[in-house]
Amino acid sequence: MYGDTFDILDWNTLSGMFDIENLPSPPDVQYWDTSNLYVTGENTFVVPCLNWDMNCDGCTNLADYSKLALHWLDGPCSEENWFCDGSDLDKSGTVDYGDIEILIDHWLQGCQ
Ligand SMILES: [Ca+2]
Ligand SMILES: [Ca+2]
Numbered sequence: 001m002y003g004d005t006f007d008i009l010d011w012n013t014l015s016g017m018f019d020i021e022n023l024p025s026p027p028d029v030q031y032w033d034t035s036n037l038y039v040t041g042e043n044t045f046v047v048p049c050l051n052w053d054m055n056c057d058g059c060t061n062l063a064d065y066s067k068l069a070l071h072w073l074d075g076p077c078s079e080e081n082w083f084c085d086g087s088d089l090d091k092s093g094t095v096d097y098g099d100i101e102i103l104i105d106h107w108l109q110g111c112q
Contacts, residue, residue, distance in 0.1 A: 009041030052106045054086045059111035060103065068103060071095045 023032045023043065033044040049056035054064045068087045074095045077088035089099040 005042050005044040007040070007042050009037065011041065014038060050106075051086065052089055052102050053110065060106045060109045061111055065103060068095060068099055 017038065023034075031046050033046045036042045036044070052064065053060050054067045057063065067085070068089075071084045071087035072095055074084045074087065076093050077084035077091070077095065078093070083089075083091050084095050087095045087099060089102040092098055
């Protein structure tokens with residue numbers, strides 16, 4: 001699940017490395033972050049923050065809608081204001097129906 005970290009190794013003295021790291025392939029854009037495997041012995045399951053997942057929790061739901069509603073009809077949205085704090089999903093310059101459509105198209109995506 002999103003952000004889960006698995007502590008798979010513990011050691012007193014670390015030497016050597018695995019020849020092969022064989023992890024289950026996650027779907028879509030998700031991936032395993034193995035950068036801490038030889039530091040803390042942990043692998044983390046990562047889901048990149050997609051632009052319609054405005055609070056980056058891996059799920060498109062009411063929390064994201066609330067953020068969009070907070071900025072409803074705000075504009076002009078641009079790179080200078082991070083497209084109205086990420087609420088102008090289609091980068092049209094205004095937080096409007098086009099952004100709601102994107103949110104609806106991805107509604108409950110990633111939610112368990
Ligand atoms: Ca979210
Ligand atoms: Ca827009």
